[in-house]
Amino acid sequence: MVRRLLARLGVAVATVAGAAALVWALQLLAPGDPARRVLAATGIHDPLPAQVEAAQRELGLDQPVYRRLMDWYAGVARGDLGVSWRTGRPVRAELADRLPATGRLVAATGVLAALAAIPVTLLASASRRRWPDGLLRVGTFVAAATPSFLVGTLLLDILVVRAGVGRVLSDGSWRAAWLPAVPLALGIAAYWSRVLRTALGEAATAPFLETAAARGSGRLRLLFVHALPNAARPLLAAVGVAMGSLLAGAVVIETLFTWPGVGRHLIEAIEARDAPVVQGFVLFGVACYVATSLLTDMLAWLIDPRPEAA
């Protein structure tokens, strides 16, 4: 078990390290000289050659490529993601300021999605091949095809403008987090529901379930005691995948709801071509994603300790 844990931890660290190199390499794609861009951001549009050289030295651009990559790694290891080209503040501080609001949005989304997906899917699975199950399949299909920004736009219109629920509350608080969480949760709930339905369906045909049924277990006992724990592994894996799609989804929904989180900040940074903020956000997102799948993997081992099929 310890060995398995250490191996999994090693994979997680290697993944983040690899992603850090990828994110760093992205800046090689950026057109133009970053030094000139930083100077332009500070108001110097026609810099003298000496000013450009000084800025290049300050950004470490005069160093060879491998040296710059090493510096980036050393910084990442210390939690130093560089300095915003737009504001001159450390990227870490810029992200930390806006992280709580995004954290609340993500947490609210997770709660709503779980509340919407799990009970309904369990009910529908208990009545497989009858109308509740068919309704759920159509519902999840439509929800998965609907873009979150469309739901968000209509929601803002109906609740805020027509029903006069009040001005758009986007102060980043817990109270306000539930409204923007709805469009995000819809797509994720649809995804979780499909995964859970498939997993329960597979467990339902497993020999151990027939044994349990033969021994006289009731339908509810079969579902909750025998089928559900066996569906835990795919469902927990789906939590990790949802975290990945949520990070990009939050960027869109935060922009629509003017939510003061990291996602909206990323769009502002992209518009200003503030590469260090973009890199910092993406690397942070990858770290969240990898950490989530690490946690859900460990949870899955606790619930279902069988070794994974290769």
Next chain:
Amino acid sequence: MRSAGAVVGLFLLALLAFLAFMVPAFTPDPDATAYGDKLAQPSWAHLLGTDAAGRDVLARVAAGARISLGGALLVGVAGVVVGLLVGLAAALVGGVVDALLSRLIDVVLAVPTLLLALAVVGVLGPGLRNLLVAMVLAGWAPIARLARAWAAERLGRPYVTAARLAGLSRWRAARLHVVPPTAHAVLAVATLGLGETILGLAGLSFVGLGVQPPTAEWGQLVAENRLYATTAPWLVLAPGAAIVLSVAAVTLLADAWLDRAAAP
């Protein structure tokens, strides 16, 4: 049941093709403004009404189909080509090449697709071309992993060994017996991914990272009209419905295709 899905999918696809290719023939210029005629209700002159600049909404949705669907198709095809080349190279060459390409695939897969696309647009700058490049750079890796796994599995099958024993060179055996089934399987899966690509393109265009106004694109149309959702809901619902129907169409067709491929 499944074939019913395929029929609905084909019907939706025909509808979308009609929208993209035939509708522009009998609607006004999608970019022609007429401020005297702004926010008009749907009528015979403007079947889906007009927007805040008096532009015909149906014409704009039809024009958007070319970018939203054409762009997604372009991204899908480019992703399949890159993914197939990388995956096949890894499986067929093997050794150090396989190890290096596999690590590269792992690293790219570790970054959620849309997050990586955001990162690439972030350094290249907003715009349709950059967005499409970003989606390809972010989307090829799952295809490459599948292509590598399937090609490796095919290579180990007895009939490939038999073909080699019959005197075919390694490359010829691969070209005849490994590449076609791998490409076929990858195409079916890539079609399923097309739905995600349509949603991703629309989402990133919605936040202003794709086409720039006044060019019509479905996500961008929802964004530019969202302030009028109360007075003129069709402005938002028309491009929104176009997105939902497209994703539904490709998902239904891909599901039917995958079902058929899986059936004996």
